[in-house]
Amino acid sequence: MSEPSRFDRGHTDDLMSFLTAGPSPYHAVAATAERLEKAGFRQVAETDAWDGTSGGKYVVRGGAIVAWYVPEGAAAHTPFRIVGAHTDSPNLRVKPLPDSGSHGWRQVAVEIYGGPLLNSWLDRDLGLAGRLTLRDGSTRLVNIDRPLLRVPQLAIHLDRAVSSEGLKLDKQRHLQPVWGLGDDVRDGDLIAFLEQESGLTAGEVTGWDLMVHSVEPPAYLGRDRDLLAGPRMDNLLSVHAAVAALTAVAGPDLPYIPVLAAFDHEENGSQSDTGADGPLLGGVLERSVFARGGSYEDKARAFAGTVCLSSDTGHAVHPNYAERHDPTHHPRINGGPILxxxxxxxxxxxxxxxxxxAAACERAGVPFQSFVSNNSMPCGTTIGPITAARHGIRTVDIGVAILSMHSARELCGADDPFLLANTLVAFLEG
Structure with a gap:
């Protein structure tokens, strides 16, 4: 280990606050921007002309954020070191006509986003968060972080086979949450409620991007408090580690330009203007080169020397389902980041x-593990292959091993978040 670790268990304490602050991609971006601002970064608008000055900058587009630090005197062809992650998580999202209900119940109509573990959303106290678009075109974040909604499971007396044959959920009929009582379901009730909660006037909201979230806070778990349970670790754990690393390394003597790229829509294919398969990252990197007086040749040289770590959660070996894993690759909780x-x-x-x-882990004094899928099971994917193919950038997929991926509440080791962050520092420093 070349130097003491920058992050310890205090980093995990801070991650818990970050998870709570990010019930939607828009909130996660706002929390990231706040941390960048405190570290001296400044926001630049995509509609403005960019200058080539040194220092930390960032761009926000919806539920995505890209931040970078230009060292003093950096040449136009200076390569980038990128940590890529995503801000979205599988959940239930509000439909365009949200007001629903029957048989004396008031409900909110929701659509399934990504691939959530559907049963994990049952019988859980849920809040509502996201982005409201106002009549003047501006946006407002909203977060009802208290028990507001619930998806009630059918009692076992009415489904005697559930324990022997498994739970069977119809995505349309069985996952609509309740939020009150009454036979007079009225169009506009939910949005009127959110306008009132947000201090807005009636009719001011004309668009919305809303989603439910568990209001149970993150918590340490276990005899020795060596586990961490919480929501949206896939993938706010990586976003948090990346912004911590970026702000830690920002300085004048870097051989690379360190970058954080946190995209939206990874959970449904990344094909959007804020997703990894969109133009956001490439546009930011190109403009950074050109703002420093660079040419197309400088951009090509910079991209050729660039490396991206695509950081996302992966699967720790499950003690109750070890046969689902590759027999010789068993990533363990608190065993360090996974390749x-x-x-x-x-x-x-x-x-x-x-x-x-491996070199970054060695410099950070952090162990790492390897993950491959069982040959008999399909393998998931990440923004890694998309980033490599779209930009011609050498990309490496890494992350933290967790259990209960895509659950409303996931589980990781309490030490792994800061082990990842220390590795990212070593990678960004080169």
Whole structure:
């Protein structure tokens, strides 16, 4: 270990606050921007002309944020070191006509976003958060972080086979949350409620992007408090580690330009103007080169020397389902970050990328583990292959091993978040 670790268990304490502050991608971006501002970064608008001055800058677009630090005197062809992550998580999202109900119940109509573990949303106290668009075109964040909604499960007396045959949920009929009583369901009730909660006048909201979230706060778990349970670790854990690392390394002597790219819509394919398959990252990197007086040749040189760590959660070996994992690759909780490999390019890691990651872990004094899927099971994917293919950037897939991925409440090791953050510092410093 070349130097003491910058982050310890206090980093995990701070992660808990970050998870609570990010019930939607828009809130996660706002929390990230707040941390960047405190570290001296300044927001730049995409509609403005950019200058080539040194220092920390960031761009916000909806539920995505890209931040970077230009060292003093950095050449136009200076390569980037990127940590990529995503701000969205699988959940239930409010439909365009949200007011619903029957048989004396008032309900909110929701649609399934991504691939959530549906049963994890049952019988859980849920809040409502997201973005409101106002009549003048501006936006307002809203967060009802108290028990407001609930998706009630059918009692076992009315489904005697549930324990022997498994729970069967119809996505349309069985996942609509209740939020009150009454036979007179009226269009506009939910939005009127949110206008009142947000201090807005009636009829001021004309658009919305809303989603439910568990209001149970993150918590340490276990005899030795060596586990952490909480929502949206996939993938706010990586966003939090990346912004901590970026603000820690920002300084004048960096050989690379460190970058945080936190995208939206990873959970449904990344194909949007704020997703990894959109133009956001490439546009920011190109404009950074050109703002420093660079040419197309400088941009090509910079991209050719750039490396991206695609940081996302992965699967720790499950003690009750060990047969679902590869028999020789068993990532353990608190065993350090994982290197994710798939020869069919569901992950972007290759041998040269492994060497980059291994070197960063060695400099940070952090152990790492390898993950591959069981050959008999399909492998998930990340923003890694998309980033590599879209921008021609060498990309390595890494992350933290967790249990209960895509649950409303996931589980990780209490030490792994700061082990990841220390690794990202070493990677960004080069």
């Amino acid at each position: 994710k490999v798939n020869v069919n390019n569901r992950y972007a890691t290759d041998g040269s990328g492994r060497a980059v990651f």
